Amino acid sequence: MIELDKIYKNSLKGKKFIDLFCGLGGFRLALESYGAECVFSSDIDKHVSKTYENNFGDYPLSDITKVNEVDIPKHDILCAGFPCQAFSISGKQKGFEDTRGTLFREVVRIAKYHKPELLLLENVKNLEKHDNGKTFKVIKENIENIGYNMYYQVINASKYGVPQSRERIYMVCIKKDLDNNNYKFPKPINKEKCVKDVLINNGDEKKYVINKPYSLIQTDKQVDMFKVYNKPVRIGTVNKGGQGDRIYDPMGQAITLSAEGGGTGSKTGLYYINNEVRKLHPRECARLMGYPENYILDESVNQAQKQFGNSVVVDVLQYVVKSIIDEGSIKNG
Ligand SMILES: C[S@@+](CC[C@H](N)C(=O)[O-])C[C@H]1O[C@@H](n2cnc3c(N)ncnc32)[C@H](O)[C@@H]1O
Known part of the structure; x- marks a missing residue:
């Protein structure tokens, strides 16, 4: 807000x-x-x-x-x-x-x-x-x-x-x-804001790490580690790289949160953070939707992610x- x-x-x-x-x-x-x-x-x-x-x-x-x-x-x-x-x-x-x-x-x-x-x-x-x-x-x-x-x-x-x-x-x-x-x-x-600005760092985010093989790809341009990008920047893939299986750079914008959405990154997308691939925590989704820090989230992660996607x-x-x-x-x- x-x-x-x-x-x-x-x-x-x-x-x-x-x-x-x-x-x-x-x-x-x-x-x-x-x-x-x-x-x-x-x-x-x-x-x-x-x-x-x-x-x-x-x-x-x-x-x-x-x-x-x-x-x-x-x-x-x-x-x-x-x-x-x-x-x-x-x-x-x-x-x-x-x-x-x-x-x-x-x-x-x-x-x-x-x-x-x-x-x-x-x-x-x-x-x-x-x-x-x-x-x-x-x-x-x-x-x-x-x-x-x-x-x-x-x-x-x-x-x-x-x-x-x-x-x-x-x-x-x-x-x-x-x-x-x-x-x-x-x-x-x-x-200038990017996904990195909304990330939590209290250990709870570890629950959202994906333990699947992934590959990082070379993007069309070399990604500058310190630059904030004003769009989502795709940097990798899990599985075959279908829509929910794309990995994005936290220095870019988040992709659209969605209520449905399939694939490994269903609803939140996947991001490469601290050398791991993970989905977003509901609090991070809340921040991406402009909700205040004191907003009480649904206890069900699935429900919370769906609710923000909607x-x-x-x-x-x-x-x-x-x-x-x-x-x-x-x-x-
Ligand atoms: C696109 S979402 C709107 C979300 C809302 N603007 C927000 O800030 O979260 C549409 C909402 O309409 C609700 N809805 C669908 N059919 C309805 C109905 N017949 N009567 C009341 N609500 C309905 C859904 O449950 C859903 O939460």
């Missing part, structure tokens, strides 16, 4: 928001950092709901398709990182045919009834291109038809101070009658929210 300037800390005080498809609460952390208050959360998964409860004190467990919009408290901001499997390149790309894809319609249903000032949405980069752009066109039209201007941009978290190459589409939807028609996404922050980078959201405040359409509560 980024440390906000004093003037921003209370800039959303009095604003209420809802956290749909809340997962670990990435949106919640970002909005609370500006002083906004969460009044409703929902997630269908019992494991992630427990982690959320451990951190925020609210147990979100619910299937949003079964929640009547009338029963959701009034709010100013609606947040939703709606499920993306139906649109991601790693999924089968069924889009609206897949019920998880149609969960976007839940966002429209709730927003249409409550008319919050702002909808903050996030999804996989491929959403924009899915089905030759038809899926995204439907999404944008639906949002516009219920009274919002939609601004969108694919943002790579690695350009916003977090050393993970994670491209996601961010959608800022401002109620038409409040919009200054002037919104611009935040400019990249040029901070989540949203808190720093990017904080920068996006800051840019919305600066734009001025959303007034103090």
